[in-house]
Amino acid sequence: MVKAAARQPVPVRRADAERNIAAILEAGTRLLSADPTASVADIAKAAGVGRVTLYGHFPSREALVDAVLDHAVGMADAVLEDESIDTAPAPEAMAGLLRSSWEILDRHRRLFLAADRVLATERIREHHEAPLRRVERLIERGRRDGDFRGDLPLPWLVTAFFSIIHSAAQEREVGRLAPEEVEEVLIKTMSSLLLPPAAAS
Amino acid sequence: MVKAAARQPVPVRRADAERNIAAILEAGTRLLSADPTASVADIAKAAGVGRVTLYGHFPSREALVDAVLDHAVGMADAVLEDESIDTAPAPEAMAGLLRSSWEILDRHRRLFLAADRVLATERIREHHEAPLRRVERLIERGRRDGDFRGDLPLPWLVTAFFSIIHSAAQEREVGRLAPEEVEEVLIKTMSSLLLPPAAAS
Numbered sequence: 001m002v003k004a005a006a007r008q009p010v011p012v013r014r015a016d017a018e019r020n021i022a023a024i025l026e027a028g029t030r031l032l033s034a035d036p037t038a039s040v041a042d043i044a045k046a047a048g049v050g051r052v053t054l055y056g057h058f059p060s061r062e063a064l065v066d067a068v069l070d071h072a073v074g075m076a077d078a079v080l081e082d083e084s085i086d087t088a089p090a091p092e093a094m095a096g097l098l099r100s101s102w103e104i105l106d107r108h109r110r111l112f113l114a115a116d117r118v119l120a121t122e123r124i125r126e127h128h129e130a131p132l133r134r135v136e137r138l139i140e141r142g143r144r145d146g147d148f149r150g151d152l153p154l155p156w157l158v159t160a161f162f163s164i165i166h167s168a169a170q171e172r173e174v175g176r177l178a179p180e181e182v183e184e185v186l187i188k189t190m191s192s193l194l195l196p197p198a199a200a201s
Numbered sequence: 202m203v204k205a206a207a208r209q210p211v212p213v214r215r216a217d218a219e220r221n222i223a224a225i226l227e228a229g230t231r232l233l234s235a236d237p238t239a240s241v242a243d244i245a246k247a248a249g250v251g252r253v254t255l256y257g258h259f260p261s262r263e264a265l266v267d268a269v270l271d272h273a274v275g276m277a278d279a280v281l282e283d284e285s286i287d288t289a290p291a292p293e294a295m296a297g298l299l300r301s302s303w304e305i306l307d308r309h310r311r312l313f314l315a316a317d318r319v320l321a322t323e324r325i326r327e328h329h330e331a332p333l334r335r336v337e338r339l340i341e342r343g344r345r346d347g348d349f350r351g352d353l354p355l356p357w358l359v360t361a362f363f364s365i366i367h368s369a370a371q372e373r374e375v376g377r378l379a380p381e382e383v384e385e386v387l388i389k390t391m392s393s394l395l396l397p398p399a400a401a402s
Contacts, residue, residue, distance in 0.1 A: 113321070120318045121371055155377045156386055163368040167360050170322055176356045185357055192393045 021057055023047040028068035029075075029111060036114035040064060062118045069115045070127050076104045077130040085134060090142030094194065097138060098186050101131065101165060106182070109169040116170075125162060135161045142194065149196045160193050222258055224248040229269035230276075230312060237315035241265060263319045270316045271328050277305045278331040286335060291343030295395065298339060299387050302332065302366060307383070310370040317371075326363060336362045343395065350397045361394050 027047035031038040040061050044054040058064035080100060085093040105112065115124050125132070136158045142148030148157075168186055171177040177185060228248035232239040241262050245255040259265035281301060286294045306313065316325050326333070337359045343349030349358075369387055372378035378386065 117321045120314070121322075122375060152386060152389060153378070153382070156372065156390075159368050159372055159377070160365065160390065163364050164361065167364040171357065171360055174323060176360070177354070181354070185353060188353060188398065189357075189361065189394065192396075192398055193390065195393075197389065197393055 017057070020047070020049050020053055024049060024054055024057065024064070025068055025071040028064060029072045029108070032065065032068055032111040032114045033072075033108045034110060036110045036117065038114070065115050065118050066123070066127075069111065069119070069124065072108055072111055073127050073131065076101075076108070077134075079104060080131055080134055085138050086141075090138060090145055090147040091191065091194070093138055094142070094190060095187050097135065098165070098190060099183060102168070102183060102186055105165060105169050106172065106179075109173055112166065112169055113173060124166075125159075128162060132158055132162060139194065146196075148194045151197065157194065161190065164189055164193075218258070221248070221250050221254055225250060225255055225258065225265070226269055226272040229265060230273045230309070233266065233269055233312040233315045234273075234309045235311060237311045237318065239315070266316050266319055267324070267328075270312065270320070270325065273309055273312055274328045274332065277302075277309070278335075280305060281332055281335055286339050287342075291339060291346055291348040292392065292395070294339055295343070295391060296388050298336065299366070299391060300384060303369065303384060303387055306366060306370050307373065307380075310374055313367065313370055314374060325367075326360075329363060333359055333363060340395065347397075349395045352398065358395065362391060365390055365394075 024043065024047045028038075028043045031043050031046055040054060040058075041051055043064065044051045047054070054064070058067055080097070085097050087093075088096065112124075136154065139148055139154060139157050139161075143150050143154070165186060168177060168182050172179060172182055225244065225248045229239075229244045232244050232247055241255060241259075242252055244265065245252045248255070255265070259268055281298070286298050288294075289297065313325075337355065340349055340355060340358050340362075344351050344355070366387060369378060369383050373380060373383055
C-alpha cells in the first residue's frame, strides 16, 4: 500500500505532461500556420503553459517546429485516409490526391515555411513518410495499369511529387503563383511528369 | 601631407580585410562542399585567419554559409556564361544547360545541403538569381519558337527547374539516385515538363 501510494504521483504527472504536450502541439500548429516566425513564448502562452514547461518537452525552437510538423502531417495523413485513391483510374486518383494534399498544405503552408527555415529538406521529407507512401502506391498502380510512365525510377517520381507540391506552397506564399491557379498548375505539372513520354513525342 | 599620412592605415586595413574575406569564402566553399557540417573553426583554420577575424566579417555560421553560397553560385554562373545556350534549338540548349548545371551542382551539392539546413529555400533561390535568369531566357525563347509549352506560367517553369535539379542533389546525396543515372533522369524530367502537352495526349 505504501509503495502504491508513493508511486501515485508518477501517472498523474505523466497525464499532466501528455496534456501539456498536446496543448503545445495544437497551439504550435495553429500559430505557425498563421505566422512562420511565431515565437516559442507565443506558443507557450497560447498553449497555457509556462516557457520552462515548454522547454522541458522541446529544448529548442527547432525541436518544437520539428514536433509540430510531425503532428500536423499526422493529422493531414488521417484526412487523406478517407480519399478513395485505390479505386478510380490512376490519373484521376492522382488529380484527387493532389487536390486534397494541396488543400491541406495550403492551409498549413506557413508552418511548412517555418520548418523550411530550420530543418533540412530531408528531415521534412522524413516527416512525410506516411502520405508519401500513398503517393508511391498510387504511382505504382498507375505504372502497372500502363497509365503512368515506367522509364523513370519510382522513388524519383515520388520525390518529384513532394518537391513540386512544396514548391507551389513557396510560390503561392511569395506571390509568384496566384491562389486560384495553383490547383490547375499542380495537376498539369504532375500529369506531364507521370504520363508515358512515348505519347509526348 | 600629415592628413594623407594619417589616412594611410585605412586602405591597408581594407586590403587586409578583402584578402581575409576572399580566403574565408574560398576555404568555406572547399570545406562545405566536402562536408556540410564543417565548423566555423575549421573554415577559419583552413583560411589562415583567427576565429575572431572570421566572426568580425560573418557574425554567425548562418551568415558565413549564406556568403559562401553566394560566392559559389557567382563562380558557377561565370562558368555557365560560356555555354552557347542562345544558339542551339531550345530543347538541345536545355539539355546542355542541365548537364553543365548538374556538373557544377553535383561538385558542390554538400555546400547546397549545408545551406538547406540553415537557410530558407526562398533565400537559397535568391542567390541563384543570375543562373535562373539564364534558365528563364532559354525557356522564353523555346516558347517563342513553339518548342516549349505556353500553358504553364513562365516563373513556375523556372521554379520547377530550380526545384527538380536541387531535388536531384538531395536524392543523389542520400543514395536514392545513382550518380550515373542523374543526368538522364534530369533531362527526361525537364523535357516532360517543358514540351507542349498537346503532343502528350
